[in-house]
Amino acid sequence: MDSTFDVIIVGGGAAGFFSAINIVEKNPKLKVAILERGKEVLSKVRVSGGGRCNVTHACFVPNELVKFYPRGEKELRGPFHQFCSGDTVAWFEEHGVSLKIEDDGRMFPSSNSSQTIIDCFLAATKKLGITLLTSQSVQSIYKADLYWKIETNTHQFVCDKLVVTTGSNLKIWEVLSNLGHTIIPPVPSLFTFNINDKRLKDLMGISSFAQVAVKETKLSATGPLLITHWGLSGPGILRLSAWGARLLAEKKYQFVIRVNWLIEETLEDTENVLKNLKLEHAKKIVSKYSPFNLTQRLWESLVVASEIAKETKWADLSKKQLQNLAQQLTQSEFQVEGKSTFKEEFVTAGGIDLKEIHFKTMESKLHQNLYFAGEILNIDALTGGFNFQNAWTGGFLISQAM
Incomplete structure (x- = not known):
């Protein structure tokens, strides 16, 4: 040779x-x-x-x-x-x-x-x-x-x-x-988040455009989030994992993320929108129809997480329930417990x-x-x-x- x-x-x-x-x-x-x-x-x-x-x-x-x-x-x-x-x-x-x-x-x-x-x-x-x-x-x-x-x-x-x-x-x-x-x-870079949370339990396969941030850091990303049987994936999560690769490694992949399902909307603005909906749809059942650009199943899950019973009408919502719902829509917090490799592509x-x-x-x-x-x-x-x-x-x- x-x-x-x-x-x-x-x-x-x-x-x-x-x-x-x-x-x-x-x-x-x-x-x-x-x-x-x-x-x-x-x-x-x-x-x-x-x-x-x-x-x-x-x-x-x-x-x-x-x-x-x-x-x-x-x-x-x-x-x-x-x-x-x-x-x-x-x-x-x-x-x-x-x-x-x-x-x-x-x-x-x-x-x-x-x-x-x-x-x-x-x-x-x-x-x-x-x-x-x-x-x-x-x-x-x-x-x-x-x-x-x-x-x-x-x-x-x-x-x-x-x-x-x-x-x-x-x-x-x-x-x-x-x-x-x-x-x-x-x-590792480009990985998905392992989350065990009852709000996501039966929503496997649902994708929703959202803003996601790592609590108590400046790290955030916007993009589609995909709910999987182990937690959250999708372009928004992959983007966050790539930009935060070093920081999340330091945290040993144990951290809290905050999801805004309404992207740019603030907690206060969302609360005002919900107050108007309460007046407009007084006789309608809250969980039955999503007034936002969210799938019906995700909306139902967030309504239940806000301590609102499934048959509750808009007129019967208390101030506290409205606040809870605004919070779930714009500041849902999820505990991440580890990561999973994205497909076979280990980056x-x-x-x-x-x-x-x-x-x-x-x-x-x-x-x-x-x-x-x-x-x-x-x-x-x-x-x-x-x-x-x-x-x-x-x-x-x-x-x-x-």
Whole structure:
């Protein structure tokens, strides 16, 4: 086996392949290899988006796109001006893969299969003569004067330039910290909340647009909340978990959330609305009809939680019951007791400290000819194709730098 290369890429995932292909397309004379520790490459690409691969998001303005990154927002602004979602679409078109936009902005291959992306990458690496080596688990990385030496479980490799795209890999983070890089310890991001509360008990599957905040913090998010058999999920909760990843880890996932089911409405305004409803609908039964944009079952549950019997008429509501109902509608409090992983997509916040990276080239500030792309960095995003876009942009910048 040949062990000397111009460029070695450690990590056979999305960022690794995209880096390799773009490097050789721009520099055809370079001898490039990808080292992958597993038997298979691109395994995360295969399962992403339920096996369809959520390639990117139809957000084509760099300054808007960065807002989807709880970690990396500031740093990615420049890179996204170099290679953004529109460039991703064009790149895949040029390589024979058309993408389509779904209603929520997520973009998938028109084939609806992640295999299309995998086939595209494998065909390109073969055509460009990129060496692909699997079952190569990197044990150590040494910096010599003018080259890098990489030891795997079976071989030694030497290269001029080294690109590391291993995602959330604890072993590689340890190797890089031995080279002087600071690793921000990983904590989960994008998770759902475990809540055991009788108000939610029979409401599984109901989704409602709401504002949710972590009590006694500045952390809040707005978006659809989905009631599940273990608690709360949905985009609003995932957004809150991503932005609050570190804070919620410190709290050991035990905290109180406050939900405003009416979004912008205040407690006082809602109380006034309820007083008017009491006059307008005097003879009607409170629990029978939701006067707000809430599903009937959720409304009934909040009415019961306000200590209002199911057959009570609006005219018979006491001042205290009106206050209780306003409170449940705008300031429902739920005790969170732990978290659950969102689907199979385990996303972490953490990785190489962004202060140690040149974001024009993705090169290490500590070592020349050492580059990083993807989730190995302390960058993570909301769900919707954003983590892949970070991988494509990083890989493209590395290829330009070379």
